[in-house]
């Protein structure tokens with residue numbers, strides 16, 4: 456599904472000084488895989504996820520998605536690509552507080568150019584929140600809020616979901632439930648997930664674990680080989 460080759464990224468920090476954050480990353484992910492990215496704070500995990508999500512551009516390297524080179528697209532095409540193909544889940548749910556769960560998911564659908572209320576309802580039902588659609592974020596638990604964020608990530612039917620510490624802000628019971636949900640969504644909807652996590656038990660249940668250190672891949676652990684495209 457996607458292939459990154461020799462991806463490099465640096466940030467200007469002061470005057471002429473640059474901080475090299477990604478130092479030549481190679482990564483392939485197949486359709487339907489669940490890949491964990493682990494590594495210490497500052498290793499470059501979020502930076503890598505942002506590049507995969509086209510929220511940030513690499514300095515060099517190539518990024519193929521379903522056979523097309525993403526970096527050749529202009530800004531407009533890149534946003535279209537992102538809206539269509541990629542869903543994001545973050546550590547904090549970032550729901551809009553004055554809107555209900557359903558409205559929060561519908562807003563994402565509108566941004567995706569669909570404005571599809573029934574898709575929003577279906578996704579909320581899919582994440583187990585059929586009876587919480589009209590609750591505002593302040594009327595939802597942490598785990599429920601994160602489920603709304605997952606429904607929001609899925610509403611435009613992206614093939615690839617990127618999650619940056621999706622259980623980082625949850626207690627162990629809610630973390631477990633979110634993990635179960637992610638595996639269930641892969642099984643039912645065939646979604647592909649790339650998940651940055653500090654949670655070892657989560658990582659060890661993924662198909663593959665990529666370890667990053669200081670901007671480089673230092674190890675890959677294959678835990679479950681699935682047939683992918």
Ligand SMILES: Nc1ncnc2c1ncn2[C@@H]1O[C@H](COP(=O)(O)OP(=O)(O)OP(=O)(O)O)[C@@H](O)[C@H]1O
Nearest residue numbers: 466467474476494495496497498499500501502503
């Ligand atoms: N916009 C930026 N400008 C300058 N430096 C940055 C920028 N974004 C990230 N960095 C630096 O790049 C390095 C990698 O950051 P990144 O957020 O990718 O780490 P991470 O692996 O996700 O860490 P954590 O586990 O703490 O979330 C860090 O040293 C960070 O300070």
Ligand SMILES: [Mg+2]
Nearest residue numbers: 500501502619
């Ligand atoms: Mg991070």
